[in-house]
Amino acid sequence: MFKNMLIVGCGLIGSSILRASLNKKTSKNFFVYEKLKKNIREIKKINKKIIILKKLDNKISDMDFVIIATPMSQYEKVIPRLNKYLSKKSLITDVGSTKQNISKLKKNSLSKSLDWIMSHPISGSEVSGPKYGSKSLFVNKWCIIFSDKNKIKQKKLVNFWKKIGSKVIIMDEKVHDKIFSITSHLPHLIAYNLIKTAQDFQKNQKKDVIKFSAGGLRDFSRIAASNEIMWRDIFFNNKNNIVSAINLFIKNLKSFKKNIENLDDKTLRKKLVNSKKVRQQILNLKQDIAKPDFGRDQN
């Protein structure tokens, strides 16, 4: 499919793309640009074919497919190298979690002769690094592609994600950033905030709460163990949507508080019952499995 494929930044997502691509033979040659020594050690274990680049220099000029999988805050440093060494023949994409900022960055900093079509695979975990990567990370998961005027390259990109198992959907970046502020960014922030609240409580009350975390807190702690650089970048880059989401969340929480304070059985119960419907929708859409959770050691 491609001749020379380059992955820039090879952590959990980059190394999963690499593993899936090797498995599906999406390219003749596979190049990785990675700086961290411990990551390079892990990547070398994956396959002997992989060529590790230590610099983004003239060696990259032959790449026909380039995937940027660094934290988004690194893109500004990567773009000048792409401008200098790549040409019109290459297809560039990224896997960043927010898109309006990347779209703006492309407009302002990317050479007009280059083609960068954005992607967002909806996959990941609380762990990071190539050690945890998996060739099946994208199988049956959504990958969002952002419409481009170069339809031939867009089609190539869609085919690539489909080949490694994704279900592809085309979306507008403004809509994307709004939707994911609710389905992903707010939930992560809420998990971080819940853990912070438990820490404050433990400090103020001098009571051992972590020990009894099995009743709910545990599940949030997993989400709140996600990579801090990735999430800082997301929170800052999707600031306006996330602030709106926080405001709506606080408004609703104050309303729940009022229901509890007033022992308002009818309203409270109606709300609790309604939220079960969302669970059923999520199961119907195969976004989760129906198997009950009793704590993961028993699953």
Added chain:
Amino acid sequence: MFKNMLIVGCGLIGSSILRASLNKKTSKNFFVYEKLKKNIREIKKINKKIIILKKLDNKISDMDFVIIATPMSQYEKVIPRLNKYLSKKSLITDVGSTKQNISKLKKNSLSKSLDWIMSHPISGSEVSGPKYGSKSLFVNKWCIIFSDKNKIKQKKLVNFWKKIGSKVIIMDEKVHDKIFSITSHLPHLIAYNLIKTAQDFQKNQKKDVIKFSAGGLRDFSRIAASNEIMWRDIFFNNKNNIVSAINLFIKNLKSFKKNIENLDDKTLRKKLVNSKKVRQQILNLKQDIAKPDFGRDQN
């Protein structure tokens, strides 16, 4: 160990106690009081030895161990029956999730000649009903017992929970209700509130958010599918502690919002890194396993 053991209310927890007790032979005879026909059908499948009672009448006077496992809002209806038919020889316990209310109820309504020592097994799931019960639900899980002046019966109760696999700890009810407002009640309320916020967003913005719930929302939807009667009872009975927890949570969330609005990298990153420490503590305490989560279909 016991001669006649009675479980009042046989849903997820009651039927799990029943299964575990049958397995460990904690009693000679096993009685269940349950009203729902579909529950009775499930319970009959568990073991032929089980005797189903349709009324709490003079048949219960021979019970030496009685476990109340109905929703807490049913306790008021159960107590007059216990007062009427039980005697000093019985040991009574419950599995309610909040304790100051039950303690008060005992003081105000329970016959002075009866011994009720409270328990709280820290186990459960988002599913309910005897269909989902399991004999290993309590294995290696905390069960909290509340100190009683009858130390012989207290010892009997501790031994019972240990026999079915629990790790037992003695606690004061005031401390208990504070701790669990943070580790369990607030997380559940937050999950319900996050789903409500996603529903409101979907309605206001007319955008399909549930479809893309794999990025975080999914995990909360599972928790927010928990039984509404049980959670209404918890929220109402632990009102003051939960309201304090909500206030602390909102204060912290507003602070996170400010960090994001001000692009305050240093403070935000410090908080995100700190919350990873809690995750490590939870893993060290064996309250969860370290296996990464990539969505449950891939685990």
